[in-house]
Amino acid sequence: MKKIPYGRQNITQDDIDAVISVLKSDFLTQGPSIKLFEDAFAEYVGSKFAIAVSNGTAALHLCTLAMNLNPGDKVITTPITFVASANCVRYCGGEVVFADIDSESYLLDINNVRALLEKDINKEIKGIIPVNFAGRVVDLEDFRKLANEFGCWIIEDACHSPGGYFINCQNEKVTSGSGRYADLSIFSFHPVKHIASGEGGMITTNDELLYQKILNLRTHGIQQSSDKKEEDHGIWYYEMQELGYNYRLTDFQAALGLSQLKRATYGLEKRKEIVKFYEESFKGKAFIKQLPGYVEGHAYHLYVIEVIEKRKELVDYLRQQNIFVQIHYIPAHLMPYYKKFGWKKGDLPVSEFYYKNCISLPIFPTLTIEERRFIVEQINKFYAK
DSSP, X not given: OOOEESXXXXXXXXXXXXXXXXXXXXXXXXXXXXXXXXHHHHHHHTOSEEEEESOHXXXXXXXXXXXXXXXXXXXXXXXXXXXXXXXXXXXXXXEEEEOOBXXXXXXXXXXXXXXXXXXXXXXXXXXXXXXXXXXXXXXXXXXXXXXXXXXXXXXXXXXXXXXXXEEOTTSOEEETTSOSSOSXXXXXXXXXXXXXXXXXXXXXXXXXXXXXXXXXXXXXXXXXXXXXXXXXXXXXXXXXXXXXXXXXXXXXXXXXXXXXXXXXXXXXXXXXXXXHHHHHHHTTOTTEEEOOOOOTTOOOSOEEEEESSOHHHHHHHHHHTTEEOBOOOOOGGGSHHHHTTTOOTTSSHHXXXXXXXXXXXXXXXXXXXXXXXXXXXXXXXXXXX
16 A cells, blocks of 8 residues: 555646646736635635735734734643644744643633633733634634633634634534634645645735734735835835735745635545544444544544554554554643743643544545545554454
């Protein structure tokens, strides 16, 4: 069996043709493909505005800047995520406050977040960054009520969940990134994600002031609009009005992303098909502590199971069979960098217990039926020994 990674991009001839078309055009960057991609993505998630950026981490950084996060300010997030979800706070000199996860959904536990906010008598916590882990969308309606109660903003880390949604109290589908409850939402277009552009990211919002601020920060803080400049020396004149960054996406990346977006719905359906296969195949297996189950609105970037024992041995065995499973994630609060701030083992017991047992199985739209069966057979074989 050929190598089976946990995630893989799917590049079609349409994707290749889209990139070649841009390479032959007048613009490789800062051209028309960027706006086309932004507009199409905003329509896909149902937001008013979308801003394409160089990667998901840049998106997070720009969002924390836009929310005026200052040195010493505190922000709550989950430890079960890629470290970028927390690092963006540190980029601004803020303090990361990790809250434990819910043992069933693996999402940020709102009760733990409330407890932290209630203890924050000096009102140092300014924001919350919930993460749609594995593709399951956080109930942002409840988080919005909590955030409003304590005067916090919300940045939705939606890197795992384009096309996902949750159901609100009015029985409405609320799409990940729609901006209905979050101030800002961010996405990643890394190759293992639903939509691949090599590297790349997107910020969505319904707030025009935040939109305009992020546009400015994305390009060195430079303003070129004549009605927003302090002076005007001529058609060449521009002003750097604040300290910004070069977090732009290229046009050929945007063209690839736009081409991929056109079949995003198909890719999501294939992921759901794979989940249903795994769920049926592993039902009732004694070596599995918990299956994620089929959840409405889940975008299934990852398919995570929790095994009872021998997780490391299973990972080693599967790699010998060319099945490259992954672990998502090492709790961020136990990274050496964050331990320097006082975080230690035992602080977040649910997250730490989850980490000891979790394993992400391969899931991507082009995973064949033969490959799926082989993965299940090898896991069954390992635990039958």
